[in-house]
Amino acid sequence: MTALRARAPYAGVGLLIAVFAVFFLLPFAGLLERGLGDSGAWDAITSDSALDALVLSLWTSGISLVIAVVAGTPVAYWLAHARFPGKGAVEALIDLPIVLPPTIAGVALLTAFGRKGLLGGPLDDWFGLTLGFSTVAVIFAQLFVGAPFYVRAARAGFASVDAQYERVAHTLGASRLRAFARIVLPLSWPSLAAGAALCWARALGELGATLIFAGNLQGETQTMPLAILSAFESADGLTTAVAMAILLLAVALVALAAFWLLSTRGRGTA
Amino acid sequence: MTLDFGARTQLGDFSYDARFEAGNEIVVLFGHSGAGKSLTLQLIAGLLRPAEGRIAIGGEAVFDSATGLDLPPQQRRLGYVVQDLALFPHMTVAENVAFGMTGAGREERLGGLLDLMHLAEYRDRRPRSLSGGQQQRAALARALARDANLLLLDEPFSALDESLRVELRRELIRLRSELDLSVIFVTHDLREAHLVADRLAVFDAGRLLQFDGRERVFRQPANRRVAELTGVSNILRGRVAEARDATLTIEAGGSSLRAPVPNGWRPGEGEAVDVAIRAERVNLRRLDPDDPEQPNLVRGTIREELGYGATHTLRFESALGQPVEVEIAARPYEVLGVAGQKSWTLELPPEDLHVMPVSSESESGAPRASATTA
Numbered sequence: 316m317t318a319l320r321a322r323a324p325y326a327g328v329g330l331l332i333a334v335f336a337v338f339f340l341l342p343f344a345g346l347l348e349r350g351l352g353d354s355g356a357w358d359a360i361t362s363d364s365a366l367d368a369l370v371l372s373l374w375t376s377g378i379s380l381v382i383a384v385v386a387g388t389p390v391a392y393w394l395a396h397a398r399f400p401g402k403g404a405v406e407a408l409i410d411l412p413i414v415l416p417p418t419i420a421g422v423a424l425l426t427a428f429g430r431k432g433l434l435g436g437p438l439d440d441w442f443g444l445t446l447g448f449s450t451v452a453v454i455f456a457q458l459f460v461g462a463p464f465y466v467r468a469a470r471a472g473f474a475s476v477d478a479q480y481e482r483v484a485h486t487l488g489a490s491r492l493r494a495f496a497r498i499v500l501p502l503s504w505p506s507l508a509a510g511a512a513l514c515w516a517r518a519l520g521e522l523g524a525t526l527i528f529a530g531n532l533q534g535e536t537q538t539m540p541l542a543i544l545s546a547f548e549s550a551d552g553l554t555t556a557v558a559m560a561i562l563l564l565a566v567a568l569v570a571l572a573a574f575w576l577l578s579t580r581g582r583g584t585a
Numbered sequence: 586m587t588l589d590f591g592a593r594t595q596l597g598d599f600s601y602d603a604r605f606e607a608g609n610e611i612v613v614l615f616g617h618s619g620a621g622k623s624l625t626l627q628l629i630a631g632l633l634r635p636a637e638g639r640i641a642i643g644g645e646a647v648f649d650s651a652t653g654l655d656l657p658p659q660q661r662r663l664g665y666v667v668q669d670l671a672l673f674p675h676m677t678v679a680e681n682v683a684f685g686m687t688g689a690g691r692e693e694r695l696g697g698l699l700d701l702m703h704l705a706e707y708r709d710r711r712p713r714s715l716s717g718g719q720q721q722r723a724a725l726a727r728a729l730a731r732d733a734n735l736l737l738l739d740e741p742f743s744a745l746d747e748s749l750r751v752e753l754r755r756e757l758i759r760l761r762s763e764l765d766l767s768v769i770f771v772t773h774d775l776r777e778a779h780l781v782a783d784r785l786a787v788f789d790a791g792r793l794l795q796f797d798g799r800e801r802v803f804r805q806p807a808n809r810r811v812a813e814l815t816g817v818s819n820i821l822r823g824r825v826a827e828a829r830d831a832t833l834t835i836e837a838g839g840s841s842l843r844a845p846v847p848n849g850w851r852p853g854e855g856e857a858v859d860v861a862i863r864a865e866r867v868n869l870r871r872l873d874p875d876d877p878e879q880p881n882l883v884r885g886t887i888r889e890e891l892g893y894g895a896t897h898t899l900r901f902e903s904a905l906g907q908p909v910e911v912e913i914a915a916r917p918y919e920v921l922g923v924a925g926q927k928s929w930t931l932e933l934p935p936e937d938l939h940v941m942p943v944s945s946e947s948e949s950g951a952p953r954a955s956a957t958t959a
Contacts, residue, residue, distance in 0.1 A: 381612045485658035486630050486665040487685030488731060497684070580890040 346564070349557045356558035359546075365559050367534045368542035369566065375453045375538065376461075376518040382454070383462035383514050388507075391469035392499075396478070406470075412463045420459055421527025427527070428455060452529035453536050457518035464506075465514035472506025473499060506577035512571060519567060539563045586734035586767040592628050592638035592648075603793035605786050611761055611768040613799075613903040615778040616788035616814065620772040625669070626737045629769065630665045631658040635771075642735055663735040664728030668743065670720055671917050672712035679708040695730070701760075702726040707786060709731075718749040722756075725815040729764070736768045742777065754781055755891070775816050779803065787811050805847060808941050812861040819867070821860045825852045833940055835860060838906020843880045844938035852940065859941045864898065864912035866937035869921055870930045872902070881938075885909060885931045888925075899923070 359365060393405060411419055429447040430433040438444040440516050446452055452544035476499050484494035485526040500507075529536040531545060539559065591604035601621050605612070621731060627633040629640060631647065636654060637646050637940040640648040647656040673681050682704070683695050699705045702722040712720055721741065728736060730759070738757075742750040742850060758781065761768055772778050778785060778799075782943040785802040787795045794814075795807040806812035823837035828851065835842045835858060852858050885901035897918045903909045909931055913923065923929075 477671065479667060479669065480673060482632055482658070483665070483667060483671045484663075484673075486663065486725065488659045488687065489684070498673060514603055522733070580957070 343564075346557060346561055347369050349553070350561040351461030353557070355554050356549070356561075359551075359555040359558035360562045362555075364537070364542060364545075365531050365555075365562065368537050368539045368559070369562065371450070371453070371521055371534070371537065371567070372539040372563070375450065376457055376515055376521075379454050379457035379461055379518040380465075380511060380515045382458055383465045384507075384511060384517040387462050387466040388469060391466045392464075392473050392495075394470045395473035409463055409466055412460050413467070415460075417521065418527060421456065421524035423501060424452070424455055424459060424524060424528040428452070447528060448530040448532070449535060450529075450535055453525055453538060456528050457521045460521055460524055461514040461518035464517055465510040468506050468510025468513065469503070472503030472510070475506070476502045504578065508574070512574055515574075516567065516571070517561075586643050586765065587641075588629070588735055588767055588769065589641040589644075590625070592635035594628070594633075594635040594637070594642065596624075599790040599791055603786075603788070603791075604638075605793060605796045607767045607769060607784070609761075609765060609767055610783035611757070611770055611781050611824045612784045612786060613778045613782035614769060614771045614786045614788055615773070615775070615782075618771055619790075619882060621791045622773075622788050623739050624791075625664065626739055626771060627887035628768060629661075629735075629737060630663060631656060631661050645938075655798075662731065662733045663737060664731055665737040666724045666731045666739065666741050668722040668739040668741075671711075672724055672727070673886075674712055674718060677709050677711060678704055678715070681712065681723055681945045682726045682730050684727060696773040698730055699725050701935060702729075704825045718753065719909055721745060721749075721753060724758075725760075734764070734766055736766050737771075738768060739771045741770070743772075747766075749768070750777070751922045757781060769893070778855055789814060805939050806941060809859045809861075809943070812859070812939075812941065816863075818864045818912075819862045821862075821907050821909075823858055823860055823905075825854050825856050825858055828854050829850065832935075835940070838904065840883050840904045840906075842883075842905075842933060842938060843935045844940050845935060847940050850942060852942065861941060861942055862933055862937050864910040865896075866934065867909060867911045867921065868934065869911065869913065869917075870932045872930050872932075874930045879932075881933045881935055883909070883930050883931045883933065888931070889926045891955050897923070901929070901931060909933075 379407060382388055390409075394402070394409075415423075425432060425447060427433050430436065430439050430445055432447075435446055438446065480498050480502070481494045484498050484535070485491075489497065503558065522544065525536065526541060526544075531537050531541045533542075537545070540563075543556050543559045543563070546559060547553065549555070586609060588607040589607065593602045601624060603621065603625060604615070614625055616622050624633065628635050628638075628648075628745055629642075631654070635648070635650070637650045638648065639646060639651070642661060646652075646654055648654060649663045655882060673684065676684070679695060679699065682698055683691060686694060693955045696705070699708055702725060704719065704726060707715060707719060707723075712723060715723065725738075725741070741757075743815045745753065754777070757768070757770075760766060770781055772781075782799040782865045783814055785795075786793055787799065787801045789810055795802055795811045797805075797807075798906050802811065802817055806815055806817060809820050816825075821837050821842075823835040823842070825833055826836045826841060827834040828846070833844050833846055833852065835844060837860070842860065868881065872879055872882060876882065885903040887899050888902050889900035891898040895915055896915050897915065899913065901909045901911060911931065913921075
């Protein structure tokens with residue numbers, strides 16, 4: 316009797332979990348059902364526009380990730396250790412793009428780097444350099460929304476490494492760089508890898524800011540999400556959009572799986 | 586190997602000022618937590634920079650405020666074992682130990698060091714899977730791997746149980762003679778300090794109160810505070826009635842005590858002094874305390890008694906006007922029949938009395954309850 320009564324609430328929770336799981340799995344099932352059942356899907360994903368978009372998405376998001384890691388790592392390390400007044404404000408500012416709606420990010424980027432923007436204006440006037448509506452703008456948009464994920468995770472990772480390890484490494488003759496490479500990096504590696512994966516995924520999926528700041532030009536600024544949006548709005552509509560969505564999903568899964576394998580192996584041998 | 590250390594600095598409310606030197610010996614920095622012991626090690630290692638001073642390792646300056654010299658930690662040749670050991674958790678024992686090694690023959694030297702510290706069979710294990718004593722030895726091996734002859738140890742045995750501590754202390758004393766080391770050893774444990782120290786530096790509130798050979802510190806504390814810190818339970822306040830040749834006569838509470846003139850200091854007649862005697866040095870006698878032939882006899886009555894099994898601690902109300910603590914072993918306690926008698930004659934042998942100046946050091950700040958009145 317008591318056993319039955321004790322189980323009752325768990326049954327309720329179980330049902331809730333099942334419904335929640337179906338909610339998340341059903342859209343993927345729908346995507347697969349629609350895409351695989353349609354003979355036009357293969358043509359759609361092998362079209363020039365789809366392949367152009369895929370290639371553009373992959374290399375721009377890759378560059379965004381590299382910039383985020385190269386520039387974000389020192390920032391994250393500094394934030395993890397420095398103590399100064401207004402540190403909370405600086406951290407909030409870095410986190411801001413995470414919570415900012417992407418369209419606002421796009422408008423903001425335009426007002427800064429667009430042809431009439433704060434920095435974009437002088438660049439255009441003096442050097443004839445236009446950032447807006449170019450591939451550079453695509454990378455800017457991806458960096459703006461993606462890098463905070465990396466910096467945030469890396470900062471937490473660095474902060475979790477006991478400063479005593481570094482101090483001891485110094486007393487054992489290690490320079491700052493060597494202590495970082497041999498002690499801090501291996502110990503914070505899981506956080507850095509997770510942050511990098513999030514940053515890359517966010518950059519790959521970037522739509523709103525790119526659309527406003529970089530536009531939607533095939534081969535130049537049309538990344539996969541934009542291509543899917545365009546396809547969805549065109550005549551044959553859903554078939555192409557679904558096919559491209561499956562392609563992007565597959566590429567993202569493969570990339571993340573490869574990344575995960577690399578990072579866990581890296582952890583094992585570090 | 587030698588260390589010449591002198592530094593002065595201010596950290597918030599805490600002011601620090603100490604100077605001492607070490608040769609081929611174990612110098613124990615002793616004091617309560619917050620006295621400045623660990624700070625001293627950090628200053629030597631270069632993890633903290635003093636405001637003023639000069640620090641030289643093996644005759645070569647690593648810090649000198651006069652010339653602006655301040656070598657970073659990685660350029661100071663020393664081994665430093667921090668209190669929590671901080672073994673690198675992602676490395677094996679061998680990788681940890683080899684971390685600070687440079688130059689040729691690394692593999693050979695690593696093997697030798699692991700053998701020396703009885704770690705050879707654990708070389709491929711991670712620190713987490715080692716026992717406390719093994720971790721301790723790994724940290725020690727890592728610090729020694731730099732081939733430094735100056736070793737800084739911060740409460741190195743504090744996390745271990747008593748049997749391991751004994752073993753590691755023995756190992757340390759063996760290492761010192763085998764490897765020609767100068768060791769600076771921080772502890773707040775009086776017994777540990779006594780066991781490992783060649784020389785003892787007593788720290789209190791950022792000041793080095795006394796730096797002397799171990800026996801000298803224990804037998805002839807520089808002042809009341811050092812006596813308190815080193816476990817002297819009887820510190821009697823008195824006044825010099827007569828100073829003649831090598832003997833002082835000191836009045837305390839209407840009784841008088843004879844004591845030798847201390848080394849390097851001669852109090853004048855009428856001067857207030859502190860007289861220290863360890864509890865285990867006071868004898869219980871059945872003599873008449875007023876016998877003029879017998880000096881340093883005082884009447885006392887037992888007011889409190891604590892039995893520790895092997896020893897008994899008796900607290901007397903005495904004719905000195907101040908309480909006197911006596912420690913007596915279980916055997917004489919029984920033979921004398923202390924349990925059945927409250928009133929005794931206390932003998933304070935002159936050679937066990939140590940006269941100290943009433944220093945400003947012990948008078949300043951908040952009044953401290955001395956061990957005799959606590």
